[in-house]
Amino acid sequence: MVYILFIALFFMVVGLIFAAIRFIKGPTAGDRVVALDTLTTIGVAGMVLLAYVFERFIYLDVSLVYGVLGFIGVIVIARYLEGAL
């Protein structure tokens, strides 16, 4: 069971590194916002997995609030890029 968690965390950390490279390198602002959205989603999934690893129920609340904040941030930046804000 521990090996399954280690494999999952390895894949997620490699995904975080790829998305961070695109977040630094991205040619336009939209690429950076897409990379930020992906980083937020992987972070939410990783927090739920860490809640199971550490046996803490409260981390689920933290991941839910983090997801809400990331969603609002992406919507606000998209409206700003559109010129409607």
Place this chain on the structure above:
Amino acid sequence: MSIMEIIGGILIIIGSIFLFLGSLGILRMPDIYNRIQAGTKATTLGAMSLILGVGFLEPSWLLKILIIIIFIAYSNPLSSHALARAMYKRKWYPLIKGDPEKMDAYREVNTNKEKEEVKS
């Protein structure tokens, strides 16, 4: 290992592989619309599968885990749609490399509308 742990482990592995593939698509795709497609669809499926796997491993958390899954399922497509619309409004058009089979129908409709507005 019980049957619930086996199902949960399989779901967690599938979800983490889909998260990895979504990030690989973000790094490798040539255009912003391809990046939005790869980085949002694959990531939504991966996060939902992984969180449902944790719910199978720990059945007493299932209510809050279902709330998180429903939130991801409605928020992630919504943000990607708003972002694609914003980039289109900034006149950053999709990548079409001289292929007559491909066309941007939405752009033609918009330019026709603008011409009619200019005439009237």
